[in-house]
Structure formats: C-alpha cells, structure tokens
Amino acid sequence: xxxxxxxxxxxxxxxxxxxxxxxxxxxxxxxxxxxxxxxxxxxxxxxxxxxxxxxxxxxxxxxxxxxxxxxxxxxxxxxxxxxxxxxxxxxxxxxxxxxxxxxxxxxxxxxxxxxxxxxxxxxxxxxxxxxxxxxxxxxxxxxxxxxxxxxxxxxxxxxxxxxxxxxxxxxxxxxxxxxxxxxxxxxxxxxxxxxxxxxxxxxxxxxxxxxxxxxxxxxxxxxxxxxxxxxxxxxxxxxxxxxxxxxxxxxxxxxxxxxxxxxxxxxxxxxxxxxxxxxxxxxxxxxxxxxxxxxxxxxxxxxxxxxxxx
Numbered sequence: 211x212x213x214x215x216x217x218x219x220x221x222x223x224x225x226x227x228x229x230x231x232x233x234x235x236x237x238x239x240x241x242x243x244x245x246x247x248x249x250x251x252x253x254x255x256x257x258x259x260x261x262x263x264x265x266x267x268x269x270x271x272x273x274x275x276x277x278x279x280x281x282x283x284x285x286x287x288x289x290x291x292x293x294x295x296x297x298x299x300x301x302x303x304x305x306x307x308x309x310x311x312x313x314x315x316x317x318x319x320x321x322x323x324x325x326x327x328x329x330x331x332x333x334x335x336x337x338x339x340x341x342x343x344x345x346x347x348x349x350x351x352x353x354x355x356x357x358x359x360x361x362x363x364x365x366x367x368x369x370x371x372x373x374x375x376x377x378x379x380x381x382x383x384x385x386x387x388x389x390x391x392x393x394x395x396x397x398x399x400x401x402x403x404x405x406x407x408x409x410x411x412x413x414x415x416x417x418x419x420x421x422x423x424x425x426x427x428x429x430x431x432x433x434x435x436x437x438x439x440x441x442x443x444x445x446x447x448x449x450x451x452x453x454x455x456x457x458x459x460x461x462x463x464x465x466x467x468x469x470x471x472x473x474x475x476x477x478x479x480x481x482x483x484x485x486x487x488x489x490x491x492x493x494x495x496x497x498x499x500x501x502x503x504x505x506x507x508x509x510x511x512x513x514x515x516x517x518x519x520x
Contacts, residue, residue, distance in 0.1 A: 238473045240278035245423055245439035247273045247446065253403055253460035261403025263462040268454050272465075277385045277447050278436025281471050285312075286424045286433040292342055292481045296369075297358050299486050300326050301338035306337035306422060306438070306483050317420060317440040318485065328362050336486045337422070340377045343480040345392070353378050378482060383466065394468040399482070401460045419457075420485035421442050424468055424487045428475030437471050499511070 251263040286292065286305055294304030301308055301323075308314030314323070314335035326334040339356045354371035360366050377400050382392035399421070421441045428434020447455045467476055 217278070225457075232389065235245060240280040240437040240439070242275040242278050242439065244437070244469075244471050245275040245425075245441075245465065245467050247275075247441055247463065247465040249462075249464040250455065251464075252438045252454070253401055253462060255403065261401075263400065268450075268461075270450060270452070273441070273446050275439035276442040277317055278437060278439045278471075279312075281435045282311070282437070283435045284459065286343070286426055286436040286438070287479070287481060288322055291357075292339055292424070292468055294339050295357075296360055296362075298322065298326055298361050299334050299338055301333045301335065304337060304339055304483075305481070306485075307335045316438070317422065317442070319412065324486075326361070326363065327462075336488055337420075337483045338418075340372050340376070340482045340484055342482075343378070343380060343475050345479060373475065374402070375405045380480070383468075393470075393474045393476055394466065395480075396464070396466055398462060398464045399422075400462040403460060405460060418484045418486055420483075422483040422485075424481040424483070425467055425469060425472065426478040426480070427469040428473035428478070434469075434472045434475045434478075441465075449518070455468070 247269070249267040250269050251267060253261040254264050255261060264382075289310065291305040291309055291311065294300075294307065294309070297303065299307060301311060301314060305312060306314065307318065314320075318335050318482055320338075323332045324334045324336050325332045326336070328519065335467050338358060341356065342354045343352070344354075355371060357369050357377075359369040361368075379398040379400070383394040383396055420443065422438055424436060424438045426434075426436040443457075447457075467477075467480070469477060
C-alpha cells in the first residue's frame with residue numbers, strides 16, 4: 211500500500227512540474243557558440259532615404275550568444291507563442307514573456323522587469339516579437355513582420371508595423387539560397403534611419419538591449435526541437451569599450467546561426483525578438499535612461515529637442 215502511495219505521489223509531482231512548464235521539458239543542452247554576432251555597422255544618412263550601412267564593422271571580434279536555453283521538444287510558436295498581442299512586452303504575452311513554456315526570467319532578471327500595464331506592477335519582461343521566417347515557404351525573403359501596439363500607457367489606437375522600422379535578411383551559409391534544408395544561415399538585421407520618429411509616439415523614449423533568436427529544426431524523434439539564443443548588448447558593448455557602440459545610434463547587425471544543437475536538421479522556422487528595458491512609469495530624463503538600442507525602437511524627437519543630437 212505504501213509503495214502504491216509513493217508511486218502515485220511521484221506521478222503527481224511529475225505531472226505538477228510538467229503543468230508549470232507547459233508540458234514542455236528541456237530535453238538537452240544548448241551551446242552559445244551556435245549563434246554569433248559578427249558585425250555591427252552604423253546606419254548613415256542618404257543617398258538612400260531609409261539610410262544605409264556605413265560599410266565599417268565596429269566590432270573588434272565576433273561574439274557568441276551571451277546566453278541560450280534549450281533544447282526543447284515541440285514547437286516554440288504553438289498556440290500563438292510567437293504572435294503576441296499587443297506585443298509590447300507584457301507578462302504572459304508571447305514565448306519569452308512567460309506565456310506557457312517559459313517564465314520570462316530566461317534572459318532577464320526579475321529586478322529588471324517593467325510596468326507596462328496600467329496597474330503599475332513591475333512584472334513585464336519586455337520582449338517584443340519582431341519577425342518570423344518559415345522555411346516551408348522556401349524563400350529567404352518571405353519573412354513576416356509583427357505589429358506593435360497599442361499600448362495602454364500611450365495612444366490606445368496607435369499601432370506600428372515592424373516592417374516599417376527594420377528589415378531582416380537571411381541566406382543559407384552553404385551553396386544556394388534554399389533555406390528548406392539549410393542547417394546554417396547568415397542573418398542581417400537593419401534598422402531604418404527614421405525609426406526614431408516612427409516609434410516615439412507609441413513607445414516613448416524606449417531602448418532595446420537584447421536580441422534573441424528562437425530556432426526550430428527537425429522534431430523530437432529526429433533529435434530536433436527548438437532552442438533560443440540571446441545577445442545582451444550591454445555586455446557586448448561593455449566588452450568592446452568603443453564609444454561608437456552606444457545606445458543612440460541606428461545599426462545594421464549581422465551574424466550566423468546553426469542547428470548543431472538540434473541534430474543539424476534543416477531550419478523549420480525562426481522567430482526574432484528584441485527586449486525593451488525602459489519602464490515608462492519610472493523614467494527620468496537622463497542620457498542613460500533615454501538611451502536606445504538601434505536594433506529596433508529608439509528615443510525620438512524628445513532626445514533631439516533636449517539634447518540636440520540629431
């Protein structure tokens with residue numbers, strides 16, 4: 211009888227833990243070397259209306275991802291995990307914000323959470339979904355971009371299309387541009403020169419300090435699944451100690467990804483996220499708090515008026 215009770219108790223504990231993990235358990239380990247940042251170029255003014263990369267790589271060396279989580283069986287965008295709405299980083303809104311599988315603390319310490327709701331509680335991780343690529347469409351340029359907003363703290367009717375703020379380019383690292391069976395890709399993420407004006411009204415003087423890639427390849431039986439790789443630009447910029455790398459400049463970012471953690475299977479799909487660390491309820495008008503990472507959405511006309519930097 212006691213043995214039966216013990217078995218039932220162990221089973222209950224397993225099911226309880228699985229429930230809190232969204233029935234997705236970590237089935238392997240990831241390696242930060244599977245994702246690299248190889249270049250950062252400043253976006254400069256016309257001749258192109260939207261700006262163009264300078265052609266000068268500001269990095270002194272390449273960087274592996276600063277952190278990763280995985281490998282997980284299943285799918286990273288099941289049930290809308292990669293389709294958050296309003297997609298402003300609220301807790302429970304999307305994979306990296308703690309919806310179902312994760313708790314939001316994978317790459318962000320809870321002490322750095324924000325208050326993005328009208329309730330003023332600092333429980334929001336701040337991850338914004340940027341774009342999704344599905345290799346089944348068999349086209350490197352077939353990338354869908356997300357919508358951001360509206361924000362309960364700003365204009366309740368204003369939304370932005372991420373495709374108006376930045377572009378993502380992917381190419382297979384081996385011969386050809388067919389990504390269906392590609393296990394290694396080169397990526398470029400390029401912000402628009404006028405990104406500041408476009409987003410200031412919605413998100414205010416915001417800043418992005420993380421970029422994350424969620425990569426899905428193969429399936430559980432084939433040794434695949436998904437893993438997430440994060441680049442923390444506070445860490446990278448501090449290591450570079452280069453004043454040209456700051457949070458007030460638009461950049462083009464480039465790097466690589468591979469699926470060695472996922473059995474070297476062909477990439478099934480890719481989701482791209484960026485994190486906004488600014489809390490609108492506690493912002494103070496200092497350069498550090500108004501700083502913005504040009505990977506996505508930065509401080510707008512407020513900075514130009516106050517600091518006359520643009």
